[in-house]
Amino acid sequence: MASEPTCKPDKASAGAASRDGRPKWTGRVRGLSESPAFYLIYLVFYFTPWFFQLPGLRDALISFAAVGSFIPVYLYANAGDPYRNGVKPHRILLAAGYASFLSLALIPVVGMSGNFHIFAITLLAGLRPQRTALLAMAGASAFYLCASWLLDVTIFEMVLSQFIAVMAGMATLAGYESAARVSTRERNLRMEAELAALRERERIAQDLHDLLGHTLTTIAVKSELAARLLDADASRAKTEIIEIRDAARITLKDVRAAVAGMHVTTVHQELARARSALAAAEIRLSVEGEPPELDQAAHSTLGLALREAVTNIIRHSGARNARIRFAPEGALIIEDDGCGGELHAGTGLDGMRRRIESLGGEMAIESRESGVRVTLSLPPAKPGQQSLEQVS
Template sequence: MPLIAFERENAREGGSPWKLKSWQTIIKDKDHGWTPLLWVVYLGFFFIDPVMSHTSLRIWLLDLAGATVFLFLYFGLFALESPRTAIHIGGMVLLGMLFLPINGGACTFFIFASAMLPFSISKQTSAFLGLAIVAIVGAIEGLLLHLNGWTLFYAAVFPMIIGAGNTVFAERNRMNRKLRKANEEIEHLAKVAERERIARDLHDVLGHTLSVITLKSELAGKLMDRDPQRAAQEIHEVEEISRQALSDVRDAIRGYRSQGLLAELARAKSTLETAGVTVECDAAASVNIP
């Protein structure tokens, strides 16, 4: 049975069949949103027969009780975290079987069951098998009750048509969910990559800056006795480099802003010259490297 197979699938996923979703989660669902409140309007067809036939109070009370049970089954499909399809869809079919002998409008329950089935079962083959079962149940009961042609049509044929049409929309919803999930994964990976890139950038900025500060500090220490003026200049440059490093870190946090090859060459040139290495760069012929 397709419904039983889907129950097993839900059990493997570990979903709780009686855990309610929050109201905001239900109305903000990107697949259905508010539409379940609109679809339930079709339940009104269930009351056409008792209105037209001026049925007794007893039948009215039974019809109201049946409609109440249906509403619990119907909204449970949307309000529960992991609704049990066999209970909700099967319950609608059972309501149709119980009420069809006293109310021809009970065909509505067969129609709702077929309409919801494609959205509740992920495999189209299982969904069509479930639709066929609903149609057969409606046809057999209609024939046993000797219902007229139109009532038999709405009990067996029309539910199959509605259900078959909804398989297209159900498949579209599933594809949209997969697409949203893929987009969310891409966004997550992009954020992870961005964080890693900023971390690497911070490492590069601080690593280079600390190397320069270390060299200049060592040089200032050596010049302290021999050339105090030069040592003071080196210490002043250490202060400037520290401020620049702080600015670079802030820029990296806001987002990487490449300063280009010339800026990197200038930093390398400054570091090497601080260490006493004479630097010649071919780029200096066309551009001015500080």
């Protein structure tokens, strides 16, 4: 039985293309062209006069010795990654000075000695700041032209070498400036990424603080209440234990949502939680007024701030009564009749202030001898924005 023909791609052709559709060798060539060692290939132009006039043994030995000695000096000057890390000025001046010396010392020898002048100019283009590089290039060019004129270098070689040196030097300057811009852009991108990661960590930390601080306080208070009621009122103790279980489950869900950046709450939800938590702590709560019309972000921010304020009342105030009042002008006022006194701002209060101020609102805390009053105010919803009630 004849088998169906199968077409297997040739290994060479399969590996010749990169993922973006371009041949892989183009990437290797590009990487090679960005290496300073790549430009040593232009030393071959020194030997172009040999096609028209064969050198003697002495000239050939001198030429090979000059080229061979220049290569390590050039590589030393460009050690590392000069386009990204820069090069040390003393290395540049050493290599450029040696190249200029060779461009003049080799004039009596058969070869295009002006080729070394081109290398000298491109090396000086690596000096920083750019003004220093331009002055050094201009000075080296003037010196080369004057010395070549005095040493009877042909006009053609002198002008050609100087023209190529200027073009190559300006291209090198542009390359350094482009590399500097790329390096700055990459550094800015890294900083932006680090700041974004830091902001995300702060957001998660603040959300977890708001979520866990309130819930764990509620669970602790309800656990103490259930323990006291276990013998006296088993039915109510059971109810408190069920509420503890439900609170733990809801908090677990909220923690997952907060880590994913999707945690949303409302003032109405936080009012219900406040009633339950304050009742378990045997603190009487009175609520006056109705929540204002706010967009979803403002509702969530005000709800989390309310949660933090209620948590602080349960933990620190020692109050017997608490009041939550929605003022007609849109402010939310939370106050208690606890111990008051001097307040020390912590993570919770700082987080509340940041949340409120991020939406253009204000937070004021007044500590009295008979309690603390927290006033939270947010700007009203803009006409173009829908309130949470309208959305639902």
